[in-house]
Amino acid sequence: MAATSARARTQSDRSSEMQQKLIAATIQSLIDKGYARTTAVEVCARAGVTRGALFHHFESLPALIAVALSDTYDRLLLGSRPSEADITIEQWITWAWSRVSQRQFKAVIEIWLASRNDPESTADIQPAIERYKEIFTPSESNPLYKRFGSDKKAGAFYRLAVETMLGLALGRAANPNGAALDHEQIVLDQLCAYAREIDTQ
Amino acid sequence: MAATSARARTQSDRSSEMQQKLIAATIQSLIDKGYARTTAVEVCARAGVTRGALFHHFESLPALIAVALSDTYDRLLLGSRPSEADITIEQWITWAWSRVSQRQFKAVIEIWLASRNDPESTADIQPAIERYKEIFTPSESNPLYKRFGSDKKAGAFYRLAVETMLGLALGRAANPNGAALDHEQIVLDQLCAYAREIDTQ
């Protein structure tokens, strides 16, 4: 009953479905168990497959993690990017925090920190990390920054706001169940207050 | 030539010297190799002793890490706390960053994030983590906060500044050799600018 397209299950369908299952299981494992305990056994158990499937589609676990990171990147940050035309800094903060505060972002932080210490995986994962950082790193290729970067103070505040939100995200990641810090809203309100100062200037 | 007090090496001397050696090796391993690769084997190799020594003085590796964390806490943060009498917020930021920017702080972040995911160690380490957070968490027991917390805006900024510095510290920890981010100084300058606004109010 379930699969209406059950008959058209081509090889390439099986492949991409399996890969998506493994990617989802990887991210969830990173959130639940952290980087060190995200093993091939753990990921495959969550996906309901054997390690044979993983090693068929990916060269190694770090290779899978790298793909999972890029996938999360696209899904979380690029998909819903606000139009750069007439956005205020306050609106940008609201948008950015709505992304960074997602549970999936803990997976990103885990990878940032832990993969750096893992020589077996750093070669695979580092390129994906660099891609990730671009969106928050002001540069000419970043349309949002071009909007704010012209003004010196706005540019400095842009970078400050990013670091503040990363600090809050780190606090969530280090908290038992990823719960928000008590003073999270206070910090965000203060950040928005500073943003409005610049917006109304 | 080295040890002038070579003759007075009592048992308790040997113990505390060994414990200090193990603590130092643990912190350095956390900085160099991260939490997951800080094993009992690794720590003992750095300290130049066998695992027998470690397990003689500490119940387990997590227990040693917990002690190392508390030790770093005292050394890094409590030792040089500024006098709360007439400090400005800008001075406080300068002091706090001079602490958080130390390489040893990467060890703290590693523990914050990774030990949470390690059920074997969380019972040992969590109490030490709680101790750590107090100094940055505004509360009645925190003399620095009492100085700023009376003013609502100053209190909000205090918390914001902490999160911003933690974000910068995370960036350093995730960087190859713990190098500073390119825009670190820009963010700190902006933070100080906001601090002066409140100080001169």
Added chain:
DNA sequence: TTACATACATTCACGTATGTATGTAAATGG
């Protein structure tokens, strides 16, 4: 100097992770 406690070193038994080699079922193409 004898008797004991403390401080370590050595060894081994065990669990768990990785990578690979081999087997089998499901698609695809002639």
Added chain:
DNA sequence: CCATTTACATACATACGTGAATGTATGTAA
């Protein structure tokens, strides 16, 4: 419809980390 490839599962070899058991050296008190 059969040959071949693709997609997985199973089994095994290897490596590494932990913890406990046991052995040895060094300090300490009678």
